[in-house]
Each structure stands twice: as structure tokens, then as C-alpha cells.
Amino acid sequence: MSYFRPAIDAMTGYIPGEQPKPGTKIIKLNTNENPYPPSPKAMELLQNLDSEWLRRYPDPFAREFCQAVSDALGVPADWIIVGNGSDELLNVLIRSCAEGSDGAERPPKGDRKVVYPMPTYVLYRTLAAIQPAQVVEVPYSANFQLPIKELVAANGAITFIASPNSPSGHVVPLDDLRELAQQVSGIVAIDEAYVDFAEDTALPLVQEFQNVIVLRTLSKGYSLAGLRMGFGVANPKLLAGLFKVKDSYNIDAIAIAVGTAAMRDQAYKNACADKVKISRTKLALDLKNLGFTVLDSQGNFVLATPTEGNAESLYLALKELGILVRYYKQPGLEDKLRITVGTDEQNQRLIEALVSLKE
Numbered sequence: 001m002s003y004f005r006p007a008i009d010a011m012t013g014y015i016p017g018e019q020p021k022p023g024t025k026i027i028k029l030n031t032n033e034n035p036y037p038p039s040p041k042a043m044e045l046l047q048n049l050d051s052e053w054l055r056r057y058p059d060p061f062a063r064e065f066c067q068a069v070s071d072a073l074g075v076p077a078d079w080i081i082v083g084n085g086s087d088e089l090l091n092v093l094i095r096s097c098a099e100g101s102d103g104a105e106r107p108p109k110g111d112r113k114v115v116y117p118m119p120t121y122v123l124y125r126t127l128a129a130i131q132p133a134q135v136v137e138v139p140y141s142a143n144f145q146l147p148i149k150e151l152v153a154a155n156g157a158i159t160f161i162a163s164p165n166s167p168s169g170h171v172v173p174l175d176d177l178r179e180l181a182q183q184v185s186g187i188v189a190i191d192e193a194y195v196d197f198a199e200d201t202a203l204p205l206v207q208e209f210q211n212v213i214v215l216r217t218l219s220k221g222y223s224l225a226g227l228r229m230g231f232g233v234a235n236p237k238l239l240a241g242l243f244k245v246k247d248s249y250n251i252d253a254i255a256i257a258v259g260t261a262a263m264r265d266q267a268y269k270n271a272c273a274d275k276v277k278i279s280r281t282k283l284a285l286d287l288k289n290l291g292f293t294v295l296d297s298q299g300n301f302v303l304a305t306p307t308e309g310n311a312e313s314l315y316l317a318l319k320e321l322g323i324l325v326r327y328y329k330q331p332g333l334e335d336k337l338r339i340t341v342g343t344d345e346q347n348q349r350l351i352e353a354l355v356s357l358k359e
């Protein structure tokens with residue numbers, strides 16, 4: 001006897017990266033937060049909070065923020081949907097598009113699958129399991145070529161492609177994404193959580209294809225993971241279905257105001273991203289000099305394989321020393337660590353810790 005649907009009993013909950021209590025003395029390189037503070041303009045706004053913002057319900061469409069995105073990215077304001085973190089938009093996409101049997105129904109209804117290449121962001125699987133919807137996971141080859149044929153054959157109601165991908169850091173070439181969008185009948189959601197640290201974007205595809213949505217977040221590039229704000233860009237015809245599903249007041253008034261200020265301060269965001277990119281190059285080099293294999297990354301993290309010792313014990317030893325990195329106990333990743341690019345000082349402390357562990 002259970003209080004829950006069979007799908008919920010059968011699934012494992014998403015395990016977020018550890019979040020130590022504020023004030024804990026720890027170097028936190030495990031959840032890809034930006035090491036620099038949010039835009040001073042966003043902080044200034046927060047200090048001058050107007051009580052009217054809180055007395056009233058917020059704008060259900062966060063139009064002020066959409067206008068700021070429109071000005072920054074050159075896409076029309078009505079091509080934008082705002083989410084409580086891009087995680088909420090992933091959830092809305094799956095709730096809008098996917099369904100399948102929850103194991104209790106025979107015969108199973110519907111066959112609207114969730115498809116993505118592996119390894120990638122684990123939340124896609126979790127959200128599909130909650131729905132529930134059948135998942136098809138198509139493995140990437142060793143060189144992270146997009147397996148277009150297999151993805152198309154899997155026939156997803158929605159296909160997720162993270163680019164830059166986590167935890168690998170690779171970017172999927174625009175031509176591959178275009179080919180995928182052309183060939184699938186369902187939606188292609190391109191998750192660009194790390195685009196602010198990358199050289200390319202798939203944004204032009206939303207003009208070409210009605211079935212493409214590009215997802216962005218303020219959590220990484222804009223240093224606002226605690227604010228919970230993300231957005232999607234797509235043709236209004238695609239957005240119309242998603243607007244029916246999202247909560248009416250999904251973005252609170254403070255987030256709208258602070259997020260708008262941050263979005264209007266592109267210069268600050270770009271300056272921080274440039275620093276992170278320079279630090280990323282140095283961190284990768286330092287890790288390679290210590291014998292790690294490091295994948296080229298266009299995110300604010302690197303995926304590193306220690307050549308001696310094992311990744312899990314290294315993760316635990318670093319934690320002992322007050323440095324948190326991400327370890328995934330899953331096939332293909334169990335010999336690797338995903339390390340967020342911190343400030344140069346934090347990265348240096350990590351390298352020193354790794355040297356001390358070698359001795």
C-alpha cells in the first residue's frame with residue numbers, strides 16, 4: 001500500500017549538488033555557480049525594494065524582463081517565456097508534451113517520449129519519471145558527436161540537447177542541431193545554461209524552426225542561481241502551449257525586478273564571463289600538468305579524469321580538505337570529476353590540494 005502513484009514509488013528523486021550552509025568555510029566547485037557576485041545594478045535595486053511590488057501579484061508574463069531580454073538578444077519580446085529557473089521550463093516542457101504509461105495502466109496510453117543524448121543533465125530523466133513518460137537515452141560516442149540518426153529514430157515528443165553540455169562541456173555544432181530539428185516531429189529543446197561562457201549559440205534556429213526552443217538561465221552567467229530565473233526563446237505558436245501549463249505567477253516580483261537589472265547589465269556579465277574563460281584555460285592546463293585528462297570545455301567547468309588513483313576517492317579526499325567538486329557515480333562518469341571554474345585563487349587552492357594529495 002502506498003500513498004503515491006506507481007511512477008513516484010518507482011523513481012529516484014533528483015539529487016542536487018551539496019549546498020553547505022552559508023558561512024561554511026568551503027571552496028565550492030560542485031554546482032557551477034559563478035564565482036563573482038551579481039551585477040551591482042541588480043544589487044542596488046534589491047536594496048531599494050518598493051513595498052508595492054510585494055503587496056500586488058507579479059506580472060504573470062514578466063514583461064519588463066522580456067523586454068530586457070529582447071533588447072539584449074535581439075529577439076521579439078513575445079518570443080520569450082520566463083521560468084522559475086530554467087528547471088521550471090524543463091518541467092513545463094515535459095508536462096506539456098510528454099506522457100506514457102505509469103505502469104498501472106494496461107494497455108499503456110500514449111507514447112510521447114522524452115529523448116536525449118547521454119551523458120547529460122540528469123534532471124531530464126527525473127522530470128520524465130515524474131510525468132511519467134518513457135525515456136530514450138542515446139549514448140554519445142567517445143568524441144561527443146551528436147548521434148542524430150539514433151535521436152531521430154527514438155521519435156521523441158521532446159528531445160533535449162544541452163549545449164554546452166554538462167558534464168562534458170562540449171558544444172553541439174549548429175549544423176547538427178539544424179539537421180535534428182529538421183528531422184524530428186517533436187520539439188527540440190536546446191538547453192543553453194552555459195552559453196555565456198561559450199563562443200556559439202543556437203538562438204538563430206528559433207527563427208528557422210517552429211519546433212525549437214532555446215533555454216537560458218540567469219543562474220550561471222549572471223551569478224543569480226539563488227534568484228531562480230530562466231527563460232526560453234521560441235516561436236509564439238510553440239510558447240502558447242507552454243503558457244497554458246506554467247503557474248500563473250511563476251516569477252516573483254523581486255526576481256522580475258532584479259533579473260531585469262541584471263539582464264540590462266550585459267557589460268558586467270560579459271566581463272565576469274571573460275574572467276571565468278581565462279581561468280578555465282589556466283585550470284585545465286594546471287590539471288593536465290598534474291596528469292589529468294581534461295576535455296575542452298565551453299562551460300564554466302571542466303570534466304577531468306585523474307590518470308592515477310580513482311575519482312571517487314579523490315572527490316572524498318578533496319572534501320576532507322574543504323573543497324567540493326562533483327562526482328557522478330554513473331556509467332561513463334565514474335572515473336571523472338566535474339570541477340567548476342572558481343576564482344584564480346580558489347582554483348589555485350584546488351591545485352595545491354591535488355599536489356598535496358599526490359605526495
Ligand SMILES: *Cc1c(COP(=O)(O)O)cnc(C)c1O
Pocket residue numbers: 032084085086087088121162166191193216217218219220225228229230
Ligand atoms: C544549471 C543548469 C540548469 C538549471 O538552471 P536553473 O535556471 O538554475 O534552473 C539547466 N540546465 C543545465 C544543463 C544546467 O547545468
